[in-house]
Amino acid sequence: MFYVTIDCGTTNSRAYIVDSRGKVYGKAVKQVGVRDTAVTGSKDTLREGLHEVIEQAAREAGTTVGELGAVLSSGMITSEIGLFEIPHLTAPAGIEQLAETITRVPDTGIVDGGIPVYFVRGIKNHMDGEAGTAPSRTAGELDFMRGEETQTAGILMQSATKLPAVIVILSSHTKFIGVDSHGMIRSSLTTMSGQVYDAVRNHTFIGKSVIRGENDEEKPKDYFNREVIDDAVEWVEKAGLLRSLMFPRFMDVLLKTRWYERGLFLEAMIAADDMQSVGQLKSQGIREVSDIILVGKEERCRLYEYILQKKFPASCIRSISDEKEIDELSIQGILAIARRAGIVDE
Numbered sequence: 001m002f003y004v005t006i007d008c009g010t011t012n013s014r015a016y017i018v019d020s021r022g023k024v025y026g027k028a029v030k031q032v033g034v035r036d037t038a039v040t041g042s043k044d045t046l047r048e049g050l051h052e053v054i055e056q057a058a059r060e061a062g063t064t065v066g067e068l069g070a071v072l073s074s075g076m077i078t079s080e081i082g083l084f085e086i087p088h089l090t091a092p093a094g095i096e097q098l099a100e101t102i103t104r105v106p107d108t109g110i111v112d113g114g115i116p117v118y119f120v121r122g123i124k125n126h127m128d129g130e131a132g133t134a135p136s137r138t139a140g141e142l143d144f145m146r147g148e149e150t151q152t153a154g155i156l157m158q159s160a161t162k163l164p165a166v167i168v169i170l171s172s173h174t175k176f177i178g179v180d181s182h183g184m185i186r187s188s189l190t191t192m193s194g195q196v197y198d199a200v201r202n203h204t205f206i207g208k209s210v211i212r213g214e215n216d217e218e219k220p221k222d223y224f225n226r227e228v229i230d231d232a233v234e235w236v237e238k239a240g241l242l243r244s245l246m247f248p249r250f251m252d253v254l255l256k257t258r259w260y261e262r263g264l265f266l267e268a269m270i271a272a273d274d275m276q277s278v279g280q281l282k283s284q285g286i287r288e289v290s291d292i293i294l295v296g297k298e299e300r301c302r303l304y305e306y307i308l309q310k311k312f313p314a315s316c317i318r319s320i321s322d323e324k325e326i327d328e329l330s331i332q333g334i335l336a337i338a339r340r341a342g343i344v345d346e
Helices: 034-040 044-061 095-100 135-141 148-156 193-203 226-239 247-254 259-278 298-311 323-340
Strands: 002-008 013-018 024-030 068-075 117-119 165-170 174-179 185-191 291-295 316-320
Touching: 002 044, 002 323, 013 044, 013 323, 024 044, 024 323, 034 044, 068 148, 068 323, 095 148, 095 323, 148 165, 148 174, 148 185, 148 291, 148 323, 165 298, 174 259, 185 259, 193 259, 226 259, 226 298, 247 259, 259 298, 291 298, 298 316, 316 323
Parallel strands: 002 068, 068 117, 165 291, 291 316
Antiparallel strands: 002 013, 013 024, 165 174, 174 185
């Protein structure tokens, strides 16, 4: 029996044709996501794009959509600008709770022939604030995820994972996900680190100091300067991020430094500011950490691993950077949820 799993994001969507064990037979990617709904005010582009990406994946697998047992999806597809809005689960929640609340969605228009379509809910933080408390007072307790819960489920299915754990998803945002000793997601903490880095690098005068110029030498292969990272972390602790963001420019104009040193300094400052979020996990039930699992590009994972190892010297830290392995996290996670719900055969 074949199934299709869909990861629907803001700008891109991926479809995988898999068997019950998660072996991939076909894959397709299309530049379509919930941003299209936000821009056009219509869900038609998203619906048609997902229909097309499923057809493409089925063709690559040498099968037809009509032979699929079910469609399984997570991510932004369940948001208010997705195809069908489904409220978040409230943490703590694990694979069992995600399975109990997986939702069969009628009339999505993304597949033909009456094939059942299921959406996995996202998860939001539990809020401790009392009724009537000012929103500004409770804002810092809030957070949510759509899609990362299936990646987390995939990590929990790995025998190498030791609990309690913190899973760090490094993309356009950084998301710290706390998982307790019972495998329950206790909370998530999201920062705008990736978007801030992009904005500073590409839309401020600081960018000129961290981007290679025409006459600059290439960055050495595997360049990684611990002294630069340590100094960046220390300056953020002393002066704060906004003041420290000026320093790559000063290093460029007033000191003899290379563009890639300044670039690493910038990345390390933003990562150091991210670390301030980790302390909040304690107030949300994660007081000890056995494992820290980083998910993202290799260079960024290496930077965060170095900084986190100093903050959590007793924890085992590992990275998942291979694109295929990252894909498999969502696939195995959503299959585990569907299996527990009785949708996918054991």
